[in-house]
Amino acid sequence: MKRKIGIVAAATAALVVLAGCSTPAAPEAESADGQNITLWLMGGDTPDALRDYLKTEYADATGGTLTIEQQDWADALSKLTTALPDAENTPDVTEIGNTWSPTFTTVGAFSDISDMYDELGGSKLLQSFVDVGAVDGANYALPYYFGSRYIFFRKDIWAAAGLEVPTTLAEFNDDAAKLKTATQSGFYIGGEDWRNGISWIFANGGELAAKDGDIWKSTLSDPKTIEGLTQLQKLYTDSSLAPVTEADSTPWVNINNNAATGAPEAATIIAPGWAHWSIGDLTPDPKDATKTVATWNDATFGNFVLPGVDGGAAPVFAGGSNIAISAASKNQAGARELMKIIFSEEYQNMLGANGLGPANTDYTASLGDDQFATALAESAKNSKLTPAAPGWAAVEGSGLLEEFFGKVNGGGDIKALAKEYDAKIDELING
Amino acid sequence: MSSLGNARRGIRAPHLLLIPAIVIMLLGMGYPMIWQVVTSLQKYGLQQQFGKPAPFVGLDNYVTLATDPQLWLVVGKSLAFCLITAALTLAIGTLLALLMSAVTKTARLILQVALLLAWAMPVVSAMTVWIWLFDRRRGAINYLLDMIPGVNMNRFDWLSTPLTFLLVACIIVVWMSVPFVSFSVYAGLTQVSDEVMEAAQLDGANGWQRFWGVILPMIRPVIAIVLLLQLIWDLRVFTQIKLLQDAGSKSGDYDLLGTYIYKLGTSSQDFGMASAVSILVLGITVALSWFYIRSLLKEDEA
Secondary structure (H helix, E strand, C coil), X not given: CXXXXXXXXXXXXXXXXXXXXXXXXXXXXXXXXXXXEEEXXXXXXXXXHHHHHHHHHHHHHHCCCEEEEEECHHHHHHHHHHHCCCCCCCCCEEEEEHHHHHHHHHCCCECCCHHHHCCCCHHHECHHHHHHCEECCEECEEEEEEEXXXXXXXXHHHHHCCCCCCCCHHHHHHHHHHCCCCCCECCXXXXXXXXXXXXXXXXXXXXXXXXXXXXXXXXXXXXXXHHHHHHHHHHHHHHCCCCCCCCCCCHHHHCCECCCCCCECECEEEEEHHHHHHCCEEEEECCEEEEEEEECCCCCEEEECCECCCCCECCCEEEEEEEEEECCCCCHHHHHHHHHHHCCHHHHHHHHHCCCXXXXXXXXXXXXXXXXXXHHHHHHHCCECCCCCCCHHHHHHHCHHHHHXXXXXXXXXXXXXXXXXXXXXXXXXXX | CCCHHHHHHCCHHHHHHHHHHHHHHHHHHHHHHHHHHHHHCECXXXXXXXXXXXXXXXXXXXXHHHCCHHHHHXXXXXXXXXXXXXXXXXXXXXXXXXXXXXXXXXHHHHHHHHHHHHHHCCHHHHHHHHHHHCCXXXXXXXXXXXXCCCCCCCCCCHHHCHHHHHHHHHHHHHHHHHHHHHHHHHHHHHCCCHHHHHHHHHCCCCHHHHHHHHHHHHCHHHHHHHHHHHXXXXXXXXXXXXXXXXXXXXXXXXXXXXXXXXXXXXXCCCHHHHHHHHHHHHHHHHHHHHHHHHHHHHHHHC
């Protein structure tokens, strides 16, 4: 019979509306003792050791069980949309992409935790992340960790071509083009990879959207944005062999030697800092013969921060996550207990030790002072977030940005495309 | 079968027996259906999802969708995809069924087990394997095609243009649906009596004439229902396309109706429009099944 996804969606929506009628209990003096709660983490960024720590600490503090469910980034938006309003199915605490925070915060998906703000770190917390999770001065979502993207390159290949570490963006673009061969990308970037591609827009002073009074407007047609897109299109065409349909993926597999050919697919990639655990000389994993482990080799691999138009560091996309308590959760006390554990000195230091930028800037030193920590700090300095517009999550969910960047990098007419997609994004961006 | 009096006396019991089925139908399908219709007349976004009242906007959503060229492109693509895929599935399935009835018992068993395994494979596992097969760099398909002299398929990216993307999707969907069709048709074939076939042979009909003139008319009811089901399934195909998009592109050029509605609803949080498009799909489904409903009505009259 005719069971379609639409019906399912509508049915879910219907149930959700019914569930919405019973407003969740206010976090009065309920006790966290024995509350079993669920935490959603996005992707595999949080290492197992940290997950175990949270479970143990939570059990010690409340006697309850903490269940951690990992959600795939690609489907997280849909899952949050359907689960968060539903008291029966909502995670009690959830990690959320920092760029989605404005959308969910504006519609009231999260509990007001302003009263805990100072206890959890207050003004020491990463301000730009706090801002996207606040409405009218009240705090709903707080930073979980930050990361930022920098360049990994093959020292051997760059040296063989007689190239040095570039100091301006133009130099970088030229060098990348010189390193392209029939089987090797000079710089590997997918055509639809807008999260990395926007660095070229930001570097040229462009924006994805701007606020005009109370109204957000997409600004792809802004001359500065167009300039960045023009550079990106040329860079993609001249230096990348990645498919035009590829979005943010796992670029590090391309810089390691390919098992079949003994050569890498790419001389240069851009990746989040923690990717360095996956980059290096590959040897069989002693624990599992079907896998390999990468050992960083300073002679072959290196990193640098994407240079800006006039030198310095280019503003790259500020990766990272926020974390918040679901307003529909029945276990507000337990959830607040978990937040205290996450923002504790010990957990913040554990984040840093694993290469994830801690939310509390007091503990940034835990990142260490090796080349990766230095690059992370330097690239994060100028990093930028996507527009804090109420409809931004819908813009990301719609796939319009992938579509637009794919068409630009596929060799499309940038001005015409920018105009077309400005109109499409404007329909969604104000929520 | 029974006298008029018997029928009258028993009339209450059959009606009572129908009640549980009707209640389940109403709850399971009527309720979401009504909600879908209601939502399609509302402005229903993320704010409404989180409890704000949803304002009624009349037919606004339908006007928007009727004037959206992007949507009609998706509708056209989906219709073409569903017609081609269903026709291919039916053709291949019927051929396999004929093969099954022609070969020896052992060969038939092997064939049936192979088909059953393909049918029983969970979609996500099957898709993972298919995506590996078509992988741009290490896929077996490119590797094999590349071995043909004069063919250069090294690193050919199947998922990078809408046409090859839908071709891959079509192959996968056909592969997944053929077992059902061939088993159903084979079941139909076993009902064709040997006497009739023998008579046709004695009358001098050759293989093709026997198939076209005798077998096909006899198994027509099976073919009709199987075709109808395939058309409906292939029109609302979702999982396969979604997983291929995860491996390839999220861009709208690669959408069929299922993924289009999903994107509109759960990803862009416009549930009102998503419901309106769903109602449209329901309309298309009814239109597609019309041939079958009409033939059922005719049979009733006859």
